Amino acid sequence: MKREDASKHLAAYLQAMGLRLPEGELATCAERTAELFASRIRSLHEPLPTVSTFPAPASGGAVKVEDVGFYSLCAHHLVPFFGTVELLYVPSERVIGFGGIARAVDYFSRRPQLQEGFTEELAGFFDSLVSPLGLEVRVCARQLCVELHGHGTQTRYTTTARRGEL
Known part of the structure; x- marks a missing residue:
């Protein structure tokens, strides 16, 4: 999984939706969202934890x-x-x-x-x-x-x- 690619594509999507990403609170939105999504889908890339x-x-x-x-x-x-x-x-x-x-x-x-x-x-x-x-x-x-x-x-x-x- 390439988080940088995900962040770049997410930024393009958000800009296409009319958001101005380089400004204020949205400046790091794409990176933060990509990181959050990566953590929420991590079981697709990790083995099942030990269950005793x-x-x-x-x-x-x-x-x-x-x-x-x-x-x-x-x-x-x-x-x-x-x-x-x-x-x-x-x-x-x-x-x-x-x-x-x-x-x-x-x-x-x-x-x-x-x-x-x-x-x-x-x-x-x-x-x-x-x-x-x-x-x-x-x-x-x-x-x-x-x-x-x-x-x-x-x-x-x-x-x-x-x-x-x-």
């Missing part, structure tokens, strides 16, 4: 992790959608380390995508990691593309993906 698993306790109870925050980019408009992820699963033989859950959510959020796909991707990843008896991933997010169009201001959209039986 551990032997499941004999109790057989469910594991629920709530309010794992994330920021992602809408694949249709390249503007943010953001919110929280909830993971509920019934372990079979292994449990997922709590820190690994947060790292996985952050990793999978750093790419342009639709919320529905993000939800399914997380469910598939966690399912393949520990093969639980049942699993549900719930993503609740605000979609800035909808809000910027003037529809559904501050509405939260929820998507779910399930595997097995809970």
Whole structure:
């Protein structure tokens, strides 16, 4: 990824839209925006972080992790959608380390995508990691593309993906 090229093309786009970049607050807009976008799509260029698993306790109870925050980019408009992820699963033989859950959510959020796909991707990843008896991933997010169009201001959209039986 060549950030300088991205910055140059972004500057040309902004100027074509009528913005005067060399002036005042916009002087470094293209460079800063290119840097920000590079950080928001970095999972396309980096390996998956380590996610540890551990032997499941004999109790057989469910594991629920709530309010794992994330920021992602809408694949249709390249503007943010953001919110929280909830993971509920019934372990079979292994449990997922709590820190690994947060790292996985952050990793999978750093790419342009639709919320529905993000939800399914997380469910598939966690399912393949520990093969639980049942699993549900719930993503609740605000979609800035909808809000910027003037529809559904501050509405939260929820998507779910399930595997097995809970």
